[in-house]
Amino acid sequence: MITIKTTIFRSTQYNPWYNLALEEHLLKNVVDDDHVILYLWQNQHTVVIGRNQNAWKQCRCKELEDSGGKLARRLSGGGAVYHDLGNMNFTFLMPRRHYDLERQLQVLLQAVKEQGIDAKFAGRNDLVADGRKFSGNAFYFEENRCYHHGTLLVDVNFDDMTKYLQVSSAKMRSKAVESVKARVVNLRELSPGLTIEGIADSVAGAFIDVYGGEKEIIDADPSSMGLEDKYDHYASWEWRYGKTPKFDVEFSTRFDWGEIDMGLSLQKGHIKEATIWSDAMNPQLIEQMASQLAGVPLRPDDVTSRLAQLGQDEKDREVVDQFTVWFREQLEQL
Numbered sequence: 001m002i003t004i005k006t007t008i009f010r011s012t013q014y015n016p017w018y019n020l021a022l023e024e025h026l027l028k029n030v031v032d033d034d035h036v037i038l039y040l041w042q043n044q045h046t047v048v049i050g051r052n053q054n055a056w057k058q059c060r061c062k063e064l065e066d067s068g069g070k071l072a073r074r075l076s077g078g079g080a081v082y083h084d085l086g087n088m089n090f091t092f093l094m095p096r097r098h099y100d101l102e103r104q105l106q107v108l109l110q111a112v113k114e115q116g117i118d119a120k121f122a123g124r125n126d127l128v129a130d131g132r133k134f135s136g137n138a139f140y141f142e143e144n145r146c147y148h149h150g151t152l153l154v155d156v157n158f159d160d161m162t163k164y165l166q167v168s169s170a171k172m173r174s175k176a177v178e179s180v181k182a183r184v185v186n187l188r189e190l191s192p193g194l195t196i197e198g199i200a201d202s203v204a205g206a207f208i209d210v211y212g213g214e215k216e217i218i219d220a221d222p223s224s225m226g227l228e229d230k231y232d233h234y235a236s237w238e239w240r241y242g243k244t245p246k247f248d249v250e251f252s253t254r255f256d257w258g259e260i261d262m263g264l265s266l267q268k269g270h271i272k273e274a275t276i277w278s279d280a281m282n283p284q285l286i287e288q289m290a291s292q293l294a295g296v297p298l299r300p301d302d303v304t305s306r307l308a309q310l311g312q313d314e315k316d317r318e319v320v321d322q323f324t325v326w327f328r329e330q331l332e333q334l
Contacts, residue, residue: 004098005035006213008204012221014044014085016072021230022222023147024075026093030145036098038107038207039091039149040200040217043083045069047164050078050138051283052276054261055241057166064164073240076149077258077283078125078138082165086155086186088199093147104148107210108135111202112152115191124257125150125281132185139281152203154196155188247275251330257281257319260326262290264298271296285316289323300328 009026011019019041026037046069047059053073055061058080061071083089092104105121112119112129119129127135127150137150161184188194200217208215222231233239247263254260258280265273274293278286288310296306307324311317 002034004211004213005032006038006208006211007035008038008207008215008217009040009220010200010217011039011041012219013223014042015223016043016046016048016070016083017231017234018222018227019043019089020072020074020234021227022220022225023091023093023149024230025222025225025227026091027140027142027145027147030093030095033095033097035094036211037091037093038204039093040203041089041091042085042087042196043070043072043089044085045160046072046083047080048072048074048083049080050279051075052077052278052280052286053080054277057261057277060164060166061241069164071240072234074138074140074149075283076138076140076147077279077281077286078136079279080165081136081151082156082161083151084157084160085196086153086157088152088154088196088203089149090152090203091147091149094145096141096144096146099141099146099148101148103210107203107206108150108152110206110209111199112187114202114206115187115194115198117187117190129187129190130185132183134185134187141284152199153184153186154194154199155186158184158186249334251327253326255319255322255326257322260323262327264293266298269298271298280319282316282319285310285319289320298331298334300331303327303331 011022013019023039026039047064049055049058055071059071064071108127109119117129119127122128125137126133134153135150139148140146204215204217248266250263252261258278261277263275264271271293274290276286276290280286292306292310296302304324307320311320
């Protein structure tokens with residue numbers, strides 16, 4: 001039986017750019033084939049968007065920054081989330097050989113059960129209790145390493161959440177709800193007296209129960225760990241907002257696996273550049289689709305032929321196929 005080495009870190013910073021820098025640093029330092037890290041962290045007054053999302057469509061950026069908040073962009077896919085100190089973030093970092101979503105979720109479900117809350121995994125990336133979401137999850141994979149991270153809503157200010165997040169009408173229709181507040185719940189509502197420290201301790205304890213090792217939480221201050229280059233990257237305007245070129249044609253839709261906003265810059269009947277914003281869970285695949293379209297004649301058959309080269313597994317192939325069918329339909333209407 002494989003013995004897994006476990007380490008638990010907790011950031012002492014509330015700055016999202018430092019915390020994301022530390023998260024990436026920990027990922028790069030998963031060098032042991034049998035090392036699994038749990039990282040606990042909090043951000044203050046922050047909107048974090050997925051890797052391929054359009055900042056201005058997901059967040060009321062000016063209002064957030066005018067109120068002293070920060071916009072951050074993470075490496076993983078998925079949708080935008082609001083963080084304050086009533087929220088606890090977790091990250092499981094590990095070699096890909098130890099990635100096991102069921103096992104990772106077991107840690108989280110056991111932790112909330114310890115607090116007297118019955119919960120389950122639902123949809124594509126949510127943990128729910130009492131029929132409402134208290135945790136969103138996202139995932140990032142490199143060749144040999146990966147992470148799974150997410151939120152645990154303990155006592156988040158939902159008024160701020162709805163004030164700074166912008167939910168698209170397509171997503172609202174697909175959820176058949178009137179507001180973000182209608183489908184989320186704070187764990188403290190279900191377990192009065194629950195604290196951030198309490199849930200952090202429960203998650204750490206459940207992590208050790210599931211993976212083994214000693215329950216020792218190491219306080220880490222990312223501002224004193226030589227992470228300035230990574231911090232500067234996450235804090236940069238270019239990473240957080242990115243370029244917003246003027247497009248010759250734009251399309252948008254929603255699939256079961258996520259929203260798509262696509263802009264095309266054209267030159268002499270060819271796609272000069274494609275930009276795709278999406279909350280899809282696989283950010284690398286979205287980027288591959290966009291780069292694959294560059295240089296292709298704006299004709300349905302040419303686009304189909306080029307996109308057919310993508311999709312390494314059945315799940316990715318299904319995403320590409322659905323995208324291709326939809327894109328063909330848009331081109332045929334031009």
